[in-house]
Amino acid sequence: MEQYVLKGGNPLVGEVTIAGAKNAALGILAAAIMTDDEVVIENVPNVRDTRVLLQAIQGIGARVNYIDEHTVRICGGTINPHADNCVDDEFIRKIRASYYLLGAMLGKYKKSSVALPGGCNIGSRPIDLHIKGFRALGAEVDIHSSMIHVEAERLEGNHIYMDVVSVGATINVMMAAALAEGKTTIENAAKEPHIVDVANFLNSMGANIKGAGTDVIRIRGVEKLHGTEYSIIPDQIEAGTFMVAAAATKGDITIKNVIPKHLEAITSKLKEIGAVVMEYDDSVRVVSNHRLKSTNIKTLPYPGFPTDMQPQMAVILALSEGTSIITESIFENRFKYVDELFRMGGQIKVEGNTAIIDGVEGFVGANVVAPDLRAGAALVIAGLVAEGFTIVDDIKYILRGYEKFDEKIRALGGQIAVVETEKEIQKFKLKVG
Ligand code: EPZ
Numbered sequence: 001m002e003q004y005v006l007k008g009g010n011p012l013v014g015e016v017t018i019a020g021a022k023n024a025a026l027g028i029l030a031a032a033i034m035t036d037d038e039v040v041i042e043n044v045p046n047v048r049d050t051r052v053l054l055q056a057i058q059g060i061g062a063r064v065n066y067i068d069e070h071t072v073r074i075c076g077g078t079i080n081p082h083a084d085n086c087v088d089d090e091f092i093r094k095i096r097a098s099y100y101l102l103g104a105m106l107g108k109y110k111k112s113s114v115a116l117p118g119g120c121n122i123g124s125r126p127i128d129l130h131i132k133g134f135r136a137l138g139a140e141v142d143i144h145s146s147m148i149h150v151e152a153e154r155l156e157g158n159h160i161y162m163d164v165v166s167v168g169a170t171i172n173v174m175m176a177a178a179l180a181e182g183k184t185t186i187e188n189a190a191k192e193p194h195i196v197d198v199a200n201f202l203n204s205m206g207a208n209i210k211g212a213g214t215d216v217i218r219i220r221g222v223e224k225l226h227g228t229e230y231s232i233i234p235d236q237i238e239a240g241t242f243m244v245a246a247a248a249t250k251g252d253i254t255i256k257n258v259i260p261k262h263l264e265a266i267t268s269k270l271k272e273i274g275a276v277v278m279e280y281d282d283s284v285r286v287v288s289n290h291r292l293k294s295t296n297i298k299t300l301p302y303p304g305f306p307t308d309m310q311p312q313m314a315v316i317l318a319l320s321e322g323t324s325i326i327t328e329s330i331f332e333n334r335f336k337y338v339d340e341l342f343r344m345g346g347q348i349k350v351e352g353n354t355a356i357i358d359g360v361e362g363f364v365g366a367n368v369v370a371p372d373l374r375a376g377a378a379l380v381i382a383g384l385v386a387e388g389f390t391i392v393d394d395i396k397y398i399l400r401g402y403e404k405f406d407e408k409i410r411a412l413g414g415q416i417a418v419v420e421t422e423k424e425i426q427k428f429k430l431k432v433g
Helices: 022-034 048-059 089-094 096-109 128-136 167-178 193-204 236-248 260-272 307-318 337-342 373-385 396-401 405-411 422-432
Strands: 003-007 013-017 038-042 063-068 071-075 111-115 140-144 147-151 159-161 183-187 208-210 216-220 228-231 252-256 276-279 283-287 296-298 323-327 348-351 354-358 367-369 389-393 415-419
Touching (some): 013 405, 022 038, 022 048, 022 193, 022 236, 048 063, 089 111, 096 167, 167 193, 167 208, 193 208, 193 228, 236 252, 236 283, 373 405, 415 422
Parallel strands (some): 296 323
Antiparallel strands (some): 003 415, 063 071, 252 283
């Protein structure tokens, strides 16, 4: 089982270039099959989730080839519309986002079957709003033998109110509505940058979507979509992770290939606790050379503080002066890293969806386990700061969403390596001393 081994103490200094946004790429790669023409997508992050989704897309008959590591050509014209294009358990078990193929295939073929996505480590992850949206467009939705079957004679635009702001449901319904007849309005829509990116992608294929990025998205269905070439936006959460790593390690990192506006909530919080954040056209620079201060954070849908940055911020607040409070309002189980940080000396108490954090002077390295993607990244940051050695186990979660994570950290002066055996751990320890 692959692990990270780290030796803490080095400030991270230098430049890092951010990859394409994973959560935009997953919607865009699925939407690419909605035309029979060829689609070329650039700046695709080379992470496990995108590779698995592309396998699922091939699995239903589309032609997929990599032009280079970050550019992929997809042709949905080879999918057999009359086959039961079902996305089976293998893919959905690996990544929930395979369910985006439901909306894409419902829009194009008026039917689709996808294995029911399970919950995951951060919460139950229901899909009732996806189903509500498909039904509102006229689809029959049946769930049996752990599959979701959606089918419609025809899709007709409708007015859909999202009871809860949902990124996935907004993207899935937007895709199906793009090829429905007439007008669809999605109220209380998610406004994340990746929603806007998927809408812009669909519009580049001839869709008619207005208002993405606001809480009301208006879609006029079109007959069909055509090929396009598109480049995915930079990953706001990867950028935020390196911003926090700079501040936590008392370093100085210029994070390149970002859209500073997407990072506003993270920038403002880092400034509030005493880090210096300088914004440029397509980069931000984060500097800190002292112990930071406490603050309070409540995760909210965009443009509020992103839930995907909650664990990373908890690490920095666990080392700050004073007591901080984090309220997780999006997912019901996103504090699983607290027990792991406790092993490193963190003083965090969880009460329901609130974490009360008493800042400590420093961490001591320990063996910890990544409970999920973003908590795993947070534990890596903790290991970069801790005194001594840290082993982070179960890094498969981290590899889902961070491209070349250890390479990027080493290039910034961090002491980290991927190991699989005790021997390799000893070798690392001897090497770094
Ligand atoms: C997306 O998940 C992201 N994943 C998550 O990022 C991110 O944490 C989340 O949005 C919130 O920003 C991808 O984009 C692949 P939601 P998603 O639907 O779409 C409830 C990462 O680290 N809900 O916005 O599944 C749900 O329970 C991952 O990259 C319903 O009640 O999240 C949650 O409380 C982790 N019914 C809230 O909405 C539904 O039908 C927000 O979930 C759907 C969701």
